[in-house]
Amino acid sequence: MELTPADRRLLDALEGGLPLVSRPYAVLGERAGLDEAEVTRRLAALQAAGVVKRLGLVVRHHEIGYRANAMTVMDVPDDQVDAVGERLTRAADVTLCYRRPRRLPDWPYNLFAMVHGREREAVLARIDELLAEHGLADLPHAVLFSTRRFKQRGARYRAEAA
């Protein structure tokens, strides 16, 4: 789907979030120069086309007690990585699963899976289980827990910097 200028204005207007008022789409429309019905119609189309992955509450995991946040990375042979990614993403505790490029020699891993849990030990045990279940235990892998959060907010696509 090719984004129209109106779609772009709408996504820009949405960056800070939907206002917490009775008629939020009308307010969004005022910001984007669209009427309320056009806003909801375009949002439905953007979701259907996959441009908007989801529209709803964006929650911070740590604040609801999910403090063990493990970026699990694996070096999967190129001819298997897509199949492994598709299988891993179906596991209940894997929230996101992505393929990214290796950067040798600094970074040998090409598959990233985010696993969230309440306790570090339980998350590590779950990751071991997942790797074993999927026959991945012998592949080079690493688990990078987050230790400090410096920033977390929604993405901004507009060029704001000078």
Next chain:
Amino acid sequence: MTIADIHEVPLDAIDRRLIEAYQRDLPLCPEPYAAMGEALGVSEAVVLDRLHHLQERGVLSRVGAVIAPHRAGWSTLAAMAVPEERLDAVATLVNACPEVNHNYAREHRLNLWFVVTAASREAVADVLADIAERSGIGVLDLPLERAYGIDLGFKPSWS
């Protein structure tokens, strides 16, 4: 902020049901919060009050859209190996870039991980080059090549 210092926010039954039901498919009717209240058996005022509360306490980043990568612009995951004694200073430098939306310290030789989002691939590359130049530390560029599955949000099991 150290992850261990982030306090778990107590949630009531309505908070939990809002989080379970509405991380995706927010109603696209003129009064979505009223529709959500109707589905949960509470008033629009209660829904708005709980969402304000969740936002004030930091549980709710926003009610909004998660945009698919590379559809409305460009983004990348960047990583740096920062000497421990410089971590605060370099994290502050990275945070100051408006194009950076997530920035975490992680347990690895590559210990600083952040997401850069901008209007174009070139604009993202400029931000990485600028951070590398100002910090004197190389920045790995790990753009998404493929996303697997559908982003359903986060399914908590309440303790």
